[in-house]
Amino acid sequence: MDIWHHILSLLPLADAARAGCVSQTFRSSWRSHPxxxxxMETLRLDGDTCREDKLARxxxxxxxxxxxxxxxxxxxFNLSYNYLRSFLDTSYLNRWLEIAVTTGIEEVKLSMPLGRTAVRYEFPxxxxxxxxxxxxRHLHLSRCAFHPTVGLRCLTRLFLLEVHITRDELGHLLSNSLAMEELCLNSCHKIIRLKISCLLHRFSCLSVFHCKSLEVIENRAxxxxxxxxxxxxEKLPVGDxxxxxxxxxxDYYESDxxxxxxxxxxxxxxxxETLNLSSAGEMFNTPILTVRFLFLKNLLIDLNADRGAFPHPMIIFL
Structure with a gap:
């Protein structure tokens, strides 16, 4: 039985479900798929064959x-509900998370509906x-509210997209998740000030995009x-x-x-050593300075002429 459990655990979910139809032994292994x-894809649901409300049901x-x-x-546990605008009954979703999130789980991904009409789900x-x-170890939340009260001891990667979370809640989570290595924030508009604790010795990667209320990033890692x-x-982290x-x-909307x-x-x-720049336009030649990037190995400059203005040929001195 242990061998069958292991073999079926290596199959994609849809294949493991098919195998579960073969025999009682396979069915029991499928029900313990890790x-x-x-x-919509893994459950073989086609959005063109029925109305959206029926599809949601x-x-x-x-x-x-x-x-x-x-x-x-x-x-x-990866639940993607973002192709359906009809809101999922929260009582079902809370029950599924209670079943999935137990001791031993390593990754949780939750994607809620797209669009402004979607109701904001509050993660339990x-x-x-x-x-x-x-x-x-990995927590990925999209389009929901998240108000953590505890740290996550083994959390190494946190990805938040359009998540309602305050700076104090995020700061508490980070300062009590000492294994953290990577943080990605995208369109999290409740955060005004981001503080990264000096206790995060493994923290090496930070991504911040479209957080319109964010004023200061204070890094002590x-x-x-x-x-x-x-x-x-000016948006770069404050610190060493x-x-x-x-x-x-x-940023294709920022110039110079x-x-x-x-x-x-x-x-x-x-x-x-690596520098990638995307600019909407450069109005002036770059300055000639005595100080240069002595260790730069990789450079990528992407200039979007459709959004910016380039009144004369540019000269870039690196």
Missing amino acids: NLTLS VFTKRVNRIMRKHSGGVKT CPVLSNGSGNSI PNLCFVRIDGAV LLQMKRLHML LVHDARSKLPFIMPNL
């Missing part, structure tokens, strides 16, 4: 049947308490070396940036990024 990826019914019969031991943070969330950010140099090795500044990068970055990030 990797649950539940989406079928999706809910199938997922509910899978979760009720599952025997536990989930390692990865109590499922992470009492040690249930301590084994989670000693080993941050890779930053991806939209906007001007001498260890910075890779920087991506990507190349000019600002050339005039300011050599002084605050002298050890850069």
Whole structure:
């Protein structure tokens, strides 16, 4: 039985479900499949064959049947509901998370409906308490509210897209998740000030995009070396940036990024090895300075002429 469990655990979810139709032995193994990826694709649902409200009911019914019969031991739980605008009954979703998020789970991904008409789902943070969330290494949440009250001991990667979370809630989570290595924030408009604790010795990668209320990034993590950010140099983290090795500044609505990068970055990030810049337009030639990027190995400059203005040929001195 252990061998069958192991073999079926290596199959994609749809294939494991088919194998479960062969015999009673296979069916019991399928019900303990450790990797649950539940989406329109994996459940073989075609949005063109029925109305959206009916499609939502079928999706809910199938997922509910899978979760009720599952025997536990989930390692990865990936629920993608973002192709349906009809809101999912929260009582079902909370019940599924209670079944999935138990001791031993390593990855949780939750994607809620797209569009402004979607109702904001509030992630049930109590499922992470009492040690249930301590084994989670990757947490990926999209379009929901998230108000954590505890840290996650093994969390290494946190991705939040259009998530309602305050700076204090995020700061508490980060300061109590000491294994954190990577943080990605996209369109999290409740965050005004982002603080990264000095206790996060493994923290090395930070990505921040479209967080329109964010004013200050205060970094105290000693080993941050890779930053991806939209906007001007002023948006870069405040703190010791001498260890910075890779920087991506990507914004097709911001102008003069190349000019600002050339005039300011050599002084605050002298050890850069990789630099990617995307600019909407450059109005002036970059300055000729005595200070240069002495360790730069990879450079990519993307200029979007459709959005910016280039009144005369540019000269870039690096």
